[in-house]
Amino acid sequence: MAEESLPLGGKVVTKPFLVLAVLAVLGGLLIIYRYLFGLGAVTNLSDGYPWGLWITYDVLVGTALGCGGYAMALLVYVFNRWEYHPLVRSAVLTSVFGYTLAGVAIFLDIGRYWNGYHLFLPWYVNFNSVLVEVALCIAAYVAVLWIELAPAVLEGFSKNTRAREARSRLEKWLPVIVALGILLPTMHQSSLGTLMVIAGYKLSPLWQTGLLPFFFLLSAITMGYAVTLLESILSSLAFKRPFETPLLGKVGGVMVWLLGVYLVLRFGDLVVRGKFGLIFQGNLNSFMFILENLFFLAPVILLASPARRTNLRYLFLAAASMLLAGSLYRFDAFLVGFNPGPGWRYFPALPEIFITLGIVSLELMAYLYFVKRFPVLPKVEHA
Amino acid sequence: MDINRRDFLKVAAGGGLAVAANLSPVPVLAREATPRLPEAVGLLYDATVCVGCRACMVACKEVNHLPPVFSRPNDVWDNPMDLSDKTFNIIKLYKNGMGVYKDQEINGYSFIKRSCMHCVDPACTSACPVSALTKDPVTGIVKYNKDACIGCRYCQVACPYNIPKFQWGEAFPQIMKCEMCYPRVDKGGYPACAEFCPNGGTIFGEVQDLLKEARRRLALKTGEVAPYPLHRLDSQEKRYRTATPYQKRIYGEKEGGGTQVLMLAGVPYGKLGLPALPNESPAGASETLMHTLYKGMIGPYVLLGGLFYLIYKNTGKQDLP
Numbered sequence: 069m070a071e072e073s074l075p076l077g078g079k080v081v082t083k084p085f086l087v088l089a090v091l092a093v094l095g096g097l098l099i100i101y102r103y104l105f106g107l108g109a110v111t112n113l114s115d116g117y118p119w120g121l122w123i124t125y126d127v128l129v130g131t132a133l134g135c136g137g138y139a140m141a142l143l144v145y146v147f148n149r150w151e152y153h154p155l156v157r158s159a160v161l162t163s164v165f166g167y168t169l170a171g172v173a174i175f176l177d178i179g180r181y182w183n184g185y186h187l188f189l190p191w192y193v194n195f196n197s198v199l200v201e202v203a204l205c206i207a208a209y210v211a212v213l214w215i216e217l218a219p220a221v222l223e224g225f226s227k228n229t230r231a232r233e234a235r236s237r238l239e240k241w242l243p244v245i246v247a248l249g250i251l252l253p254t255m256h257q258s259s260l261g262t263l264m265v266i267a268g269y270k271l272s273p274l275w276q277t278g279l280l281p282f283f284f285l286l287s288a289i290t291m292g293y294a295v296t297l298l299e300s301i302l303s304s305l306a307f308k309r310p311f312e313t314p315l316l317g318k319v320g321g322v323m324v325w326l327l328g329v330y331l332v333l334r335f336g337d338l339v340v341r342g343k344f345g346l347i348f349q350g351n352l353n354s355f356m357f358i359l360e361n362l363f364f365l366a367p368v369i370l371l372a373s374p375a376r377r378t379n380l381r382y383l384f385l386a387a388a389s390m391l392l393a394g395s396l397y398r399f400d401a402f403l404v405g406f407n408p409g410p411g412w413r414y415f416p417a418l419p420e421i422f423i424t425l426g427i428v429s430l431e432l433m434a435y436l437y438f439v440k441r442f443p444v445l446p447k448v449e450h451a
Numbered sequence: 452m453d454i455n456r457r458d459f460l461k462v463a464a465g466g467g468l469a470v471a472a473n474l475s476p477v478p479v480l481a482r483e484a485t486p487r488l489p490e491a492v493g494l495l496y497d498a499t500v501c502v503g504c505r506a507c508m509v510a511c512k513e514v515n516h517l518p519p520v521f522s523r524p525n526d527v528w529d530n531p532m533d534l535s536d537k538t539f540n541i542i543k544l545y546k547n548g549m550g551v552y553k554d555q556e557i558n559g560y561s562f563i564k565r566s567c568m569h570c571v572d573p574a575c576t577s578a579c580p581v582s583a584l585t586k587d588p589v590t591g592i593v594k595y596n597k598d599a600c601i602g603c604r605y606c607q608v609a610c611p612y613n614i615p616k617f618q619w620g621e622a623f624p625q626i627m628k629c630e631m632c633y634p635r636v637d638k639g640g641y642p643a644c645a646e647f648c649p650n651g652g653t654i655f656g657e658v659q660d661l662l663k664e665a666r667r668r669l670a671l672k673t674g675e676v677a678p679y680p681l682h683r684l685d686s687q688e689k690r691y692r693t694a695t696p697y698q699k700r701i702y703g704e705k706e707g708g709g710t711q712v713l714m715l716a717g718v719p720y721g722k723l724g725l726p727a728l729p730n731e732s733p734a735g736a737s738e739t740l741m742h743t744l745y746k747g748m749i750g751p752y753v754l755l756g757g758l759f760y761l762i763y764k765n766t767g768k769q770d771l772p
Contacts, residue, residue, distance in 0.1 A: 108619030115535065115616045118604035146758060148765040179602025179617060179624040186581040192599055196738050199580040199605045201745065243766055247758040255751060258744075265740055266574050266609040268707075268733035269726065278740060408613050409726070411533075 073157050073220065073443040076307055080437050088429040095426010098419045099176060107179060110419040116412025119177075119402060121420050126173030126427060128260055128398040131206065132288040133391070134166025136299065137213060138253040139292025143322065145246050152315060154446040157220055158303070159296045161444050164213045165431045171210050173427060174203075198262045205256035212249045216242075224442040257288040264401055272405035273343040274357045280401070283334060287364075287394045290326045293319050294367075294390035301384050303445060312446070317377035320386060324371050327390070331364055356396070356404045363393030482739040484708060484731065485572035491591035492636060493658040493711030494645060495665055496564045498723070499554045499695045500679060501652030503542055503562040510647035511540040511566075514632060536616040539629040540566040540644050545723050554695055554717025561716055563723040564653060566644070567614045567629035568703060568710035569593050570732065577734035578609035583626070591658070591711050592631045600626055609737075611707050611728055631711075645682055656684030658711050665701045665713055668694070708732030 102110045113120045136159035143149050144156055175181050186192040187203045194200060218238055225231040261284030264271050277283075297316050304311045338344045347354050367386035376382045403414065416424075439445055512519065512529060517537050519529035531538040543565060548558035555561075573593050576584045583600035586593050595615075602624060606615040618624035632642040640646075645655035656664070664684055671677050671694035681688040695717060702720045703710035707728040714725065721727055744750060 104622055106619060106621045106624060107617075113619065115607060115619075116613060118607035118617060145762040145765055148761075177603075179604070180597075180600050181602070183581070183599065183601045186599060186601055192581040194576075194579055194582045196577045196734070196741070197580040197605070198737060198741055199578065199603060201741065203580060243759060243763045246762050247755055250758050250762075251751060251755045254754065259741075262737065262740055262744075263605070263608075266578055266733045266737035268574070268611055268736070269728065270608075270611070278736075281740070281744070409724075 073223075073446055075224065075443050076440045076445060078440055080440055082436075085433060085436060088433045091422075091429040092426045092433065095423045095429065098423050098426070101419070102176065102423070107177075110417065110423065112414055112417040112420065114412060114414065116408035117403070117406070117414035120414055121416040121424055122173050122177045124399055124402045125395075125424055127170045127177075128402060129395045130166050130170040130173065131260070132257065132291045132394055132398065133295050134163040134170065135253060135257065135288045135292030136160075136295040137163030137216065137292075138250060138257075139289045140296055141246055141250055142289070143319075146250065152319070154312070155296050155300060155315065155319075157444050158299060158439070158446075159292075160213065160216050161220070161435065161438055162295060162299055164210075164217050165434050167206065167210050167213055169427050169431050171206065173424075174206075176423065198259055198266065201259045202256050202263065205252050205259065209249070209252040209256065212245055212252060215245050216249055220442050220444055253288070254285065258282065258285040260284050260288075261401070264406075267406065270406055270408050271401065272346070272353050272407065273341065274338070274346050274353055275401040275405040277337050277341065279333065279337050283330065283397070284401075286326060286330045286333075287397055290323055290330065290390055291394040293323045293326075294387040294394075297323075297383055297387035298391065301380060301387075303439070307439075307445070309445070311380055313378055313380060313383075316380075316383050317374075320367075320371045320377045320383050321374065323386065323390060324368050327364060327368050331361070331368070334361070334364075353400075353405055356400050360393060360396040360400055363389050363396060366393075482735050482742065484735060487571050487658060487709060487711075488589065488591045489659070490589055491571075491658040491711050492631070492641075492655065493569060493591075493661055493713060494631070494642065494653055494655055495661040495684070495713045495715070496653050497651070497668065497679075498561050498563055498714070498716035498718070499697065500650055500692070501542065501562040501564065502650050503544065504649065505542050506647045506649055507564065507644035507653055508538070508540055508542060510643035511629075512538070514635070514643040515539055534565055534614070534616060536618045536625075536627040539627065540564065543724065545718055547722075556718045556722060559718065561718040561723060562652075563714075563716065563725070564644075565612075565724070566712065567593060567631070568612055568712045569631060570707060571709035571711065572707075572732035572734050574609035574611060574707075574732065574734045574737075575606035575615055577738055578605040580605065584615070587633070590631075590633070590636060592633045592636065593628075594630050594633060595626055595628060597625045602626070609733065611726055611733060641683060648682065651679045651681040651690055654680055654682060654684055654686075658713070660684050661713055662701065662704065665704075665715055668715060669697050669699060669701070671697075705730045708735065 098110055107113060111120060140152060140156045140159040143152050175184060178184060187200065219235055222231045222235040258281035261280035264276065264280055297319055300312055300316055347357055366389040370382045370386040371377050508529065517539065520531035520535065520537050522530050522532045531541055534541055543563050545561045545563060547556060550558065550560045552559035569592055573586055576586050576593060580603060581599045581601055583596050584593060584606055604617055606626060607617065614628050616627045618627065635641060641655040645653045661684060673694055673696050675694050676691050677694055678689040678691055680686050681690060698716055698719060702714035702725055703712055708731060716723060
């Protein structure tokens with residue numbers, strides 16, 4: 069495999085970049101306000117809905133969108149499918165930013181952030197807590213992701229001998245790093261689902277099940293492939309590069325199989341638990357359940373025949389639908405299906421939404437800067 | 452380069468299958484239910500005895516240094532609508548139809564006292580990542596340590612009674628909840644709500660004895676005159692009152708694995724806002740799932756070993772990311 073990655077070059081500060089910068093600054097100001105006046109000043113969170121948009125979007129959806137690196141590493145290194153290797157580096161890059169900013173978002177959300185380091189002190193840690201597994205595992209994985217990205221960064225400074233040496237030293241260790249980079253997301257993406265098991269009756273039986281960890285894991289991996297597809301298509305469009313269609317089609321095929329397994333188990337679980345009838349209750353929960361699963365089903369239908377998998381439009385729609393499906397599943401399992409009792413309501417407040425937008429903007433800005441300055445995207449063969 | 456499906460299957464047979472088996476919806480070995488601590492202390496609240504004077508609320512605020520809550524524009528005294536970071540204990544009113552018959556479901560009314568239930572197997576202590584919420588090994592009181600707390604609010608997600616409250620309006624917030632006046636209990640005293648209850652609606656005692664007392668009350672015939680102890684179960688102060696009909700069940704005896712605050716009432720508990728819970732604690736379900744997956748970290752290590760083996764084999768002289 070003599071494939072190469074190259075920096076895109078070009079101006080970093082463009083008009084879209086400036087728009088993102090404005091949103092990031094606005095988010096930053098609101099974050100200062102949050103630290104001065106408390107969580108109640110910028111969020112609609114309450115004692116009934118203690119977790120809201122930040123946990124659900126920034127952490128749950130954010131890390132699932134960051135599963136591209138994990139999903140592609142699984143395909144390339146474990147299933148030995150080296151033909152997908154050109155997609156790995158950019159997938160790792162999106163993962164780095166997705167996860168790093170999820171980590172940042174956690175520190176916005178926790179009320180007593182100055183005690184945050186207690187999570188790493190054995191005499192405080194409660195090993196019965198699902199959140200401990202999630203927190204330690206995500207922290208470790210952020211470190212692993214940066215190490216995985218390091219070769220690209222070091223390559224960016226290839227004129228420096230020390231950077232070259234560091235890179236060759238690092239490469240000896242990469243099998244261990246990659247193995248950790250697959251193990252850790254397997255652990256915490258499933259545990260993110262386990263988090264809700266303890267909520268018991270407060271989570272609707274449409275989502276409350278012992279299979280929560282399995283559904284979260286499987287949908288996170290599938291979202292990882294979908295992100296890789298979308299990212300490849302969008303960056304080809306944005307940077308006017310040729311499409312990697314045949315490769316993308318194969319990724320689409322993997323998605324179809326995973327989704328098939330997911331849907332069979334998801335509905336099988338409802339039947340086994342005798343909760344299938346809840347789908348047809350005509351309330352918000354059943355509506356959201358149907359919507360969520362239609363989005364899960366759509367990619368299967370769109371990409372059912374291998375012929376369609378070479379069509380970029382179908383691939384794009386399927387990937388977008390998958391991301392919506394996984395995101396909706398996470399919103400449903402943590403917010404929509406969560407009912408702490410009469411009188412409680414939650415919809416994110418405007419400042420809460422703008423802080424999330426600011427974080428996402430920062431993530432996109434970092435991505436744009438990186439692909440332009442560092443060798444991340446595959447080299448264009450016939451340009 | 453071949454796909455090495457064989458190698459993959461070898462590893463899958465080792466670690467993968469074990470993980471898959473662990474993911475089955477019915478865990479092989481459920482964690483045993485937590486028994487009641489022999490010297491656990493608790494409260495017995497009897498809604499049929501309570502007259503709704505709210506003396507317990509006043510005492511609670513004073514002992515815990517909590518500010519009054521004004522819910523209506525012209526309120527001049529403490530008048531909270533529900534539990535909050537400023538109210539650990541509240542007497543609420545159930546009312547139906549004409550609302551004239553005490554402790555009757557139809558056209559009646561009933562009081563209900565809400566505060567931390569001090570669960571036998573608390574979800575909050577299981578959820579708390581940094582052991583800020585702990586269950587006292589002797590008294591069973593669920594205590595909070597703000598110096599450990601990171602403010603993640605997973606306790607609030609976990610609690611089936613929505614008891615832990617967060618200071619949303621503070622830059623340096625804490626979790627706030629009833630700790631059954633443990634500083635007073637440690638000095639041989641007892642909770643303020645029981646001490647200042649003038650009618651015996653709330654009494655303090657060892658949970659084993661409180662359960663016996665509750666069963667004694669359930670066995671009383673309607674109209675029978677019987678003694679009801681005041682403040683504490685072992686107190687010499689007693690009131691004689693005419694027993695009124697009870698719901699034939701002690702709320703908290705079994706709910707969610709049992710609680711140390713027990714309730715008796717004439718109106719169905721669901722109407723009083725108490726959730727209908729299964730007999731198993733949600734902490735049990737969560738910990739069983741977690742400890743099956745992560746027992747001795749064997750699963751993760753096996754998986755890591757397998758992954759390393761495959762990756763090392765597959766990389767060979769390939770370029771790495």
